[in-house]
Amino acid sequence: MPEGDTLHRLANALRPALVGEAITGAWSHAWGPLDALKGEEVTSVEAVGKHLLIAFAREGALRVHLGMRGVWHAYHRGGPWKRSPEAASLWLETARFTFVCFHASQVEWSTSSSSQRRALHLGPDLLAAEYDFSLILARLRRCDPKRSIGEVLLDQRIASGIGNVYKSELLFLEGLHPWTPLGRIDETKLKAIYGLARKLLQRNVAMGGRRRTVFGALGGPGGARLWVYNRVGKACLRCGTSVATRRQGDQARSTFWCPSCQAEAPETLSASGANPLPSS
DNA sequence: AGACGATGCGGAC
């Protein structure tokens, strides 16, 4: 389920319940009881891109990636779980609560959260407090200019936090065809795309609702949550054209777009008239 | 009731 906004919401929910608390028990699917964590104090809980990092006072940090199906549950200590313990990847217990992660795709123990952060080779987190587009631009310039913008947006090494839903929605909002080569998009346009990504992700973190939307709590036309994602064959909410879909990139991820609003028209990609990115 | 595809990613080939 998670894109970057979901992970930041998760971190925001876990942080007040874990930071400053002592771990009374811990267990992971891979290693069994984590006795080394007993008595450890949690010093930070943070989301970085789509990863969750939990750091401890004396030593070490846990990194958890939810993949597509991972989920965290919070239970009163000793209370019943809503899922089978067989499905648990990791649990952490404090004096009052047990936090269980089911179906994680990755659980890793490391000496520090900063070393984990480095090892991930992630581009800047679009939801980090500090935002500097020039750091993203530097990574874009090292990218093959023939790569499609749809693939580039999903590349967490360039900027982290965008997932498959936001990818299609961002390209619709920017009027950009998903297969537009990176090299045909000027710097001003790229800055606008990533700036919009940050804004939408931030708004979805702040919103109370659980479900992803690019329209906010009130919804869009007809109460819609999304412009094009998962709307293949339906009328474009802006112009009525039938929404298209096709697989894109190495991972063959589904991409959705409006063939009219996002026509292939490379020469019109510059909103500003600035120079295109030079080839790397 | 059953089929299908998924908001992600690593690894086998």
Place this chain on the structure above:
DNA sequence: TCCGCCTCGTCTT
């Protein structure tokens, strides 16, 4: 380039 993940919500029958 494809598959596994072995779950779960949604759509079809």
